[in-house]
Amino acid sequence: MDGFTISVLTNIALFSFLAISAWILLIAGEISFGQQAYFAIGAYAAGIATAVWQWPFVAGIAFGTGFGAAVGALVAWPTIRLSGLHFAIATLAFAELVRASLNVFSYQRDIDGYATGPDGANGFRDIRWVYEAGIEPGAYLVIVAGCLAAVIALVALMARGRGMARLRIVGEDPILAAMQGLSVARTKIAAAGLAGGVAGMGGALYAHLATYIEPAQFSVMTGVHALAYGLIGGLGTVLGPILGVLIDIGLLESLRVFSGYRMIVFGGLVALVLILRPRGLLDERNVHRISAWLRR
Amino acid sequence: MIDVVQNTLDGLAIGSAYGLLALGFTLIFGVMRRLNMAFGSSILVGIFAGAWLHGQWAAGMIPIFAATLAGAVLAAAYVERLSFAWIRGDAALASMASSFALWMQLEDGIARAFPQRSYAFPSFDILPLLELGPLLLRPEFIAMFLTAAVLVVALHLMLTRTVFGLQVRTLSESREAARVSGVNVGRVAFLTFCIAAAIGGVAGFLIAATDGQISTKLGLWITMKGLIAMVISGLGSLRGALIGGLVLGLVEAQAQWYLGASGREITVFALLFVALILLPQGLAGRADAAARNEALRRL
Amino acid sequence: MLEIRDIKTSYGKIAALKGVSLDIRDGGLTCLLGPNGAGKTTLIWTIAGILKAQSGSIKMGGDELAGLKAHQIVEKGVVTVPENRLVFPEMTVTDNLIAGAFSRRKEKGGVSEDLEAVLERFPRLRERATQEAGTLSGGEQQMLAVGRALMARPKILLMDEPSTGLAPIIVEEIFEIIGQLRDEGRTIFLVEQNANLALDYADHFYLLEQGQVTFGGDPGEVDHDELIARAYLGARKAS
Structure with a gap:
């Protein structure tokens, strides 16, 4: 594979974490405009862990993931009972609060004669673990893809057990779900924690690829894109959000056939798809059909 | 002390523009029960139509104002058809995603047609600064405040005194009830959408004329301000939307003065977050909405 | 009681x-x-x-x-069969029935036996077991809602x-x-x-x-x- 293909594939994989994160909450019936906050939190936490505290890479990624999950659950605890739109705006407010706070957040230490660590709006330089370990882009793509596969496997496992069904019924009809003996709030908080962890892991991996991160990268635009990917790709399966990312980044941006007119084509395409399939391309009905066809 | 008063005046002025944006959002949300993410970008289309007229023929204020309004309304009509009218009645998420896609489309289209970083917009610099003792009042701020007040009153009269207003109110209560009582639901929704865009266009024109220059970044900015002001106002009442805008403007102006730009951002979003948790129905929320949500909050 | x-x-x-x-x-x-x-x-x-x-x-x-x-x-x-909102329309009939057993924490066993018993009681649900619940007729949805409530061993x-x-x-x-x-x-x-x-x-x-x-x-x-x-x-x- 040439360098361009590798970088496109890595991008797709990294964005997929964010898209899956937003998708998990969509399944639980909540719209979040703010999953980029957990991506940012994961990126900063993992970067601080490996660059400032000199932790090993795996521990750094785990720290970023765990931190994202913990903050996700913590933020959901007071907000999850808000009605739909209020929750959505609360996620937006929280994400912008995180971004604005990172703009003034400085935490630097002297590592080998260089001041290392986040420096407010100037960003966070030299997250060099991967670079120093001599990991090639191709090898890093394998690591990112492996982590993504683990996330997909986890969701698939949840779909096999009852976890995913719980999320779905809570999302579809909370009152009827409560009548089945589910604690709606607890289920949604668990979903928010999971979503925060997935985004955090993506952020942690992103920080080590980019080596430089800054608050402006984690804007509302990023989060709204992540949300749209799931809605376009479909709500029926975890592959839906990935399909959304593939269409946008993979097809339109990378093939460059629509050079310059990407968003104009993409926007119109999405609007048309949604008129025909309001729950995305891979919606429940299509997933059902495809799985029935595969079983044959 | 004098600073506080000056900040309050400035805050109320920009806050009335926020209030107008929230008014547009609230009208659409009230009738559609859906979020129009492309609201800011339709206004952006209007503003750039105005800027184009200004750059091309150095037109006067009135034609530019008309072009801004026309651009906003046309773009909104396009969004209404694709993202709302043609999407199935129970698919609120799809409307939101679709309007987001059109936001991207419109914004990218504008960025392509207007590649420079920023464009000039005619400002009211012909009017003199007003001095009230130690206080300074920019005339465009007074214009903003008065326009907002007039528009809210006019809208209120339209909603309460006209047949069309009655239809809008029926529709916002219940789509089904409106349909069975003979309201042409599609037409009323479409017109409401256009009125909301026109109000947003007025706000966009005032904001652009105050700044004297515009960029494509304004689309996101408008959406954020309008959305926040609408949500703190409690979704649904027009007076509330205006109050929400004023509160947002006030808080921003004071925080900007005392804490600087990043302090302002942190304060606004922290306040918004806390306000949502503590006042989940907004500042002027309605009691019946409280009852409806009561069941869901317990689960 | x-x-x-x-x-x-x-x-x-x-x-x-x-x-x-x-x-x-x-x-x-x-x-x-x-x-x-x-x-x-x-x-x-x-x-x-x-x-x-x-x-x-x-x-x-x-x-x-x-x-x-x-x-x-x-x-x-104490298990409810609600009015109007009877079923989870995007889920299959079987999944709807299994959702009824979500409350059974202590005695997890016996779900498949209970499922069999409900399908025995309502043969029409068995015929439609893999269909999405939203495609059922009103009467069938009501049966499904009753069956789902029975799954909770009320x-x-x-x-x-x-x-x-x-x-x-x-x-x-x-x-x-x-x-x-x-x-x-x-x-x-x-x-x-x-x-x-x-x-x-x-x-x-x-x-x-x-x-x-x-x-x-x-x-x-x-x-x-x-x-x-x-x-x-x-x-x-x-x-």
Whole structure:
């Protein structure tokens, strides 16, 4: 594979974490405009862990993931009972609060004669673990893809057990779900924690690829894109959000056939798809059909 | 002390523009029960139509104002058809995603047609600064405040005194009830959408004329301000939307003065977050909405 | 089985239940009649813990249910078959039934046996087991909702207007199912506007008017026509 293909594939994989994160909450019936906050939190936490505290890479990624999950659950605890739109705006407010706070957040230490660590709006330089370990882009793509596969496997496992069904019924009809003996709030908080962890892991991996991160990268635009990917790709399966990312980044941006007119084509395409399939391309009905066809 | 008063005046002025944006959002949300993410970008289309007229023929204020309004309304009509009218009645998420896609489309289209970083917009610099003792009042701020007040009153009269207003109110209560009582639901929704865009266009024109220059970044900015002001106002009442805008403007102006730009951002979003948790129905929320949500909050 | 005492529930400032007291007897069908807007669904939702009562008590054996969360009440064995929102439309019939067993934490085993028993009871659900529940007819959805409630191994079934929106012949069928469940010795609390049919099956009934229980008794003791008129129209004439 040439360098361009590798970088496109890595991008797709990294964005997929964010898209899956937003998708998990969509399944639980909540719209979040703010999953980029957990991506940012994961990126900063993992970067601080490996660059400032000199932790090993795996521990750094785990720290970023765990931190994202913990903050996700913590933020959901007071907000999850808000009605739909209020929750959505609360996620937006929280994400912008995180971004604005990172703009003034400085935490630097002297590592080998260089001041290392986040420096407010100037960003966070030299997250060099991967670079120093001599990991090639191709090898890093394998690591990112492996982590993504683990996330997909986890969701698939949840779909096999009852976890995913719980999320779905809570999302579809909370009152009827409560009548089945589910604690709606607890289920949604668990979903928010999971979503925060997935985004955090993506952020942690992103920080080590980019080596430089800054608050402006984690804007509302990023989060709204992540949300749209799931809605376009479909709500029926975890592959839906990935399909959304593939269409946008993979097809339109990378093939460059629509050079310059990407968003104009993409926007119109999405609007048309949604008129025909309001729950995305891979919606429940299509997933059902495809799985029935595969079983044959 | 004098600073506080000056900040309050400035805050109320920009806050009335926020209030107008929230008014547009609230009208659409009230009738559609859906979020129009492309609201800011339709206004952006209007503003750039105005800027184009200004750059091309150095037109006067009135034609530019008309072009801004026309651009906003046309773009909104396009969004209404694709993202709302043609999407199935129970698919609120799809409307939101679709309007987001059109936001991207419109914004990218504008960025392509207007590649420079920023464009000039005619400002009211012909009017003199007003001095009230130690206080300074920019005339465009007074214009903003008065326009907002007039528009809210006019809208209120339209909603309460006209047949069309009655239809809008029926529709916002219940789509089904409106349909069975003979309201042409599609037409009323479409017109409401256009009125909301026109109000947003007025706000966009005032904001652009105050700044004297515009960029494509304004689309996101408008959406954020309008959305926040609408949500703190409690979704649904027009007076509330205006109050929400004023509160947002006030808080921003004071925080900007005392804490600087990043302090302002942190304060606004922290306040918004806390306000949502503590006042989940907004500042002027309605009691019946409280009852409806009561069941869901317990689960 | 369930002693409801002086329950008051309101929406915002509107009082929907103004002190309701009644008993749901063990192993029988207790029916609550009343016109639209009398507060019947509010009472079901209050018992189920979806709405919170301002005051009053709901006792099951020695346990106080008022104040518990909805999922805790289901765990106690009080299971609701709601009106209108019957099924999860995007999920298959089987998945809908399995969702009914989500509350069974302690005794997880036996789900597949119970599923088999429900499909045995409702052969039409077996035929449609892999279909999405949203594609079922109204009567089938009602059966599915009853079947799902049975999956929770309920001690008390709360049924909210099972006849809503169904053709008369289907309503008869649903009531036959309810009759069967009663004959098996289950405790059922049925809320109905269709007093005519409900009185044929009820062991005991109450009349709810404007948020208050105004009358109660055994179906044999009263003039059905008078009662039916009040249940439909909510006439405030004392009998």
